[in-house]
Amino acid sequence: MLSTAGRPPQTLLITSSVPSEGKTTTSINTAISLAQTGANVLIIDADMRRPRLHSIFDVENRNGLSTILSSEMKEAEVLALIQQHEESGLHLMTSGPIPPNPAELIGSEQMRRLITTLQSTFTHIIIDSPPIASFTDGVLIASMVDGVVLVIHGGETSRSLVRRSKQQLQDIGAKIFGVVLNNVDLHRHDYYYYHRYYSSSYYKAEADDTEQVASSAHG
Secondary structure, three states: OOOEOOEOOOEEEEEEOOOOOOHHHHHHHHHHHHHOOOOOEEEEEOOOOOOOHHHHHOOOOOOOHHHHHOOOOOHHHHHHOOEEEOOOOEEEEOOOOOOOOHHHHHOOHHHHHHHHHHHOOOOEEEEEOOOOOOOOHHHHHHOOOOEEEEEEEOOOOOHHHHHHHHHHHHHOOOOEEEEEEEOOOOOOOOOOOOOOOOHHHHHOOOOOOHHHHHHHHHO
16 A cells, blocks of 8 residues: 555654544554664654543653744754654654644645755654544645655544545645455444534544554554
8 A cells, every 4th residue: 555666655644534543553553663674654643633642652742743834943853853663663753742733734835844854864754634524734744755644543533534535635736546445344334424523623632542652653
């Protein structure tokens, strides 16, 4: 799925239509798999609305992506904010403090320049973004990377919502490398409509799969 002319893409966005579909788990597992090949891999928590990578990897989040995008930093200063997770072999850029204007920061020219700058240091850059059904952040990032993987929770996310997410990505010219279908029951042919999703709900605590992801990060 991630091969482009025999090589995985250098910059990859992993997102979903709605929360709790497994995008963060997929981002981490993809990054770890690439790191196990000996590649120099950076994972960025671009979900500045409900960041999770810092808690999963148990690292501090005083500074991160929002800090970088809110100020003028030299390359050396940016690289100094990237943390290394020894057990997984990953480099981490946490979200930083939650800003009042995530989409504005994500859609800035500074974000585009940041990705370009980081490409000279890292073999692969995996970006975890907010779900794209109600937030524009992921779609904005999709226009800056080599391609996108869309994560879908089988049996919960409606087909119409998935089609709409796909169309959003195609409208800005994003290359969709593939789809990860989680929790699929091959004996069920129906999909339940799942759109318990409003902008405000994303800030609330939901069922957490941190334990599952943490086991991957520490294993």
